[in-house]
Amino acid sequence: MHRDTPAAPARNDLPARNDLIDTLRAFALIGVFMVHMFEQFEIYWTAPQQTLTHILITTLMMGKAFALLALSFGLSFYILMDRATRRGEDFSRRFVWRMLLLAVIGIVHGLIYRGDILIVLALLGIPLIPFYRASTGVLAGAAALFLLQPWMWLQIAIAASGAPWANTPPNHWTDPALAIYQTGDLVAVLKTNLFEAQVTKWWFFIETGRISLVMGLFLIGLLLGRSGFFDAPQRFVGVRRIALAVLAITALALYLAKPHLTALLPAEPKPGMARVMAGNLLGGWFDMALMGTYVLLIVEAYLGLAGKALGWLAPMGRMTLTFYVGQSLIWVPVFYGFGLDAWKTLPQGTALWLGVGFMMLQAVIAQLWFRRFAYGPLEWLWRVATYRTWTVPFVRRA
Numbered sequence: 001m002h003r004d005t006p007a008a009p010a011r012n013d014l015p016a017r018n019d020l021i022d023t024l025r026a027f028a029l030i031g032v033f034m035v036h037m038f039e040q041f042e043i044y045w046t047a048p049q050q051t052l053t054h055i056l057i058t059t060l061m062m063g064k065a066f067a068l069l070a071l072s073f074g075l076s077f078y079i080l081m082d083r084a085t086r087r088g089e090d091f092s093r094r095f096v097w098r099m100l101l102l103a104v105i106g107i108v109h110g111l112i113y114r115g116d117i118l119i120v121l122a123l124l125g126i127p128l129i130p131f132y133r134a135s136t137g138v139l140a141g142a143a144a145l146f147l148l149q150p151w152m153w154l155q156i157a158i159a160a161s162g163a164p165w166a167n168t169p170p171n172h173w174t175d176p177a178l179a180i181y182q183t184g185d186l187v188a189v190l191k192t193n194l195f196e197a198q199v200t201k202w203w204f205f206i207e208t209g210r211i212s213l214v215m216g217l218f219l220i221g222l223l224l225g226r227s228g229f230f231d232a233p234q235r236f237v238g239v240r241r242i243a244l245a246v247l248a249i250t251a252l253a254l255y256l257a258k259p260h261l262t263a264l265l266p267a268e269p270k271p272g273m274a275r276v277m278a279g280n281l282l283g284g285w286f287d288m289a290l291m292g293t294y295v296l297l298i299v300e301a302y303l304g305l306a307g308k309a310l311g312w313l314a315p316m317g318r319m320t321l322t323f324y325v326g327q328s329l330i331w332v333p334v335f336y337g338f339g340l341d342a343w344k345t346l347p348q349g350t351a352l353w354l355g356v357g358f359m360m361l362q363a364v365i366a367q368l369w370f371r372r373f374a375y376g377p378l379e380w381l382w383r384v385a386t387y388r389t390w391t392v393p394f395v396r397r398a
Helices: 020-041 054-061 065-088 092-112 118-130 136-148 152-160 177-183 188-196 194-207 210-227 235-261 273-303 305-309 320-335 348-370 377-387
Strands: none
Touching: 020 054, 020 065, 020 152, 020 305, 020 320, 054 348, 065 092, 065 118, 065 210, 065 273, 092 188, 092 320, 092 377, 118 136, 118 210, 118 320, 136 194, 136 210, 152 177, 152 273, 177 188, 177 194, 188 194, 194 377, 210 273, 235 273, 273 305, 320 348, 320 377
């Protein structure tokens, strides 16, 4: 696979696609959706239970799928900027406009599902622009800073010293929106999601260090794009396999060591925020290490005997935006009180199997869709609005 050299966006032809990158996007979409089904689109957290399903989903998928989505976003940022540079254009202002459009989509989507991540990606994507021309050393250093989060270490130390302000329960621990999702009508859900529930979501991203991790993963994606890792992965066989071993060992070590390391910190004064924040920090690193392991395993499989089977998922990755929003529009009314109220009666195991079936359906829809159309519906509208032209092709030419 060679790096694309696409035509100008206003012409009636299509930029080439990198199927490996689209396959990774599909895996991110699948992972995020399966976590949503497990969570009953967040209602589950009203009364979580330590079942085997809970342990497997939270350990193997939760946080990892979102991390892969953030990595893919950084990679997409590089591709957009690089293509424009090859055309002799500066894409910076248009990228800001593109992110503002994505934020609007996220706001509208967030009215039905508070957990929308589009607005988070959009607003954090804008500060990426100055990094595009930064040196590789600067990018690597900035990524390490965002991922290691030394400011959280300082906060952990202050909380361990017993400072009352540092041991105050986080704002996101109070979440009245969950009760609305269980019993409220549609108007109540929309009203809650417009502001109050969004505040809780943003507190979660701030207080758990997720914002910093997202920025770090954006930069890692940018670095991978610049290196050509996904354009010609065959060139990186040795490095790729060493990284796979290191990431897998790191993920296992973090998983085993996390309870012992956090136990070294004081549990007093309650609620023991030093332990809580250390758990968030170590948990975030575990998520990234396991996500990286998944990515490299997918690359190995894609370049091997499973390439044809995995490539079948690539069309899903080209419709990530449409499918992501569509999942909420269909399944939130299934689980929430204003709809079928299924959070009361639908077992999690059954919900997960329904999720598997739904993803298979989306894979088939994507295959059929791209036989006729050039972009997914939302992807096309987003592109039209980005370039402010209707000349972007929607129906494929024969």
